[in-house]
Amino acid sequence: MEIVTAKKEDLEIVRKITKSTIKSIYPRYYPAGAVEFFLAHHSDEHIVTDISYNKVFVLYEGGESVGTVTIKDNSINRLFVLPDYQHKGYGKVLLDFAEKKILELYECVQIDASFPAKRIYLKRGYKEIEYNIIKTDNGDCLCYDDMRLEKKHG
Numbered sequence: 001m002e003i004v005t006a007k008k009e010d011l012e013i014v015r016k017i018t019k020s021t022i023k024s025i026y027p028r029y030y031p032a033g034a035v036e037f038f039l040a041h042h043s044d045e046h047i048v049t050d051i052s053y054n055k056v057f058v059l060y061e062g063g064e065s066v067g068t069v070t071i072k073d074n075s076i077n078r079l080f081v082l083p084d085y086q087h088k089g090y091g092k093v094l095l096d097f098a099e100k101k102i103l104e105l106y107e108c109v110q111i112d113a114s115f116p117a118k119r120i121y122l123k124r125g126y127k128e129i130e131y132n133i134i135k136t137d138n139g140d141c142l143c144y145d146d147m148r149l150e151k152k153h154g
Contacts, residue, residue, distance in 0.1 A: 001059065001060070001093065002059070002060045003094070003097050004057065005056070005057055006051045008051060011048060013058055014047050014051070014056055014068050015047060016082075017065060017080050017081075018042045018068065018078060018080050019039060019042070021081065021083060022035065022038045022042065022080070023035070023039070025086075025116055026038055026114070026116070028116070029115040029116050030114075030140075030142065031140035032140060033136035033139065033141075034134075034143075036136065036138075037134065037137075038142070042078055047078075050070050050072070055070050055072055056070045056078070057070070057071070057098075059081075059093060059094055059097075061090070065082075066090050067079075067080060067081035067091065067093075069094045069097065069098050071098050071101055073106070074102050074107075074108060074109060074110055075109075075112075076095070076111045079091070079094055079111075081094070091120065095120075099149065107151045108150045108151060109149040110146065110147070111146075111148075115143070118147075122147075124149065125149055126147040126148060128147055129147060131143070131144075131146075132144050
């Protein structure tokens with residue numbers, strides 16, 4: 001298992017992981033307008049920008065790309081594991097990696113938690129900071145929580 005910094009040529013890998021995870025998992029939790037919002041939010045333009053600043057990481061297992069995470073300052077973004085690889089510990093590996101990198105420089109980790117992932121973050125000690133609702137173009141609502149994990153001292 002290896003986590004590497006994504007390069008420009010990895011756009012297709014990050015796109016595949018991101019889009020296939022959203023399309024497979026999110027419709028179970030969100031209405032169509034919210035799913036479309038997520039897909040647009042994680043556009044190629046956003047991914048390329050993050051890659052250009054060395055903020056995107058890809059997790060490989062046996063030569064296969066299985067997950068990705070983006071770290072911006074003290075925030076974890078775009079954490080996705082391909083559906084076929086979920087429930088096998090890869091999300092935990094990516095979270096451990098991102099939290100460690102962030103907590104080396106910051107006092108807390110911030111994350112926007114979708115419905116599918118919120119329980120995972122609560123189990124890891126994250127606290128709910130704010131509940132958000134975004135009205136999508138077709139009138140559907142996208143709900144998520146801002147969550148925070150404080151650095152443990154001592």
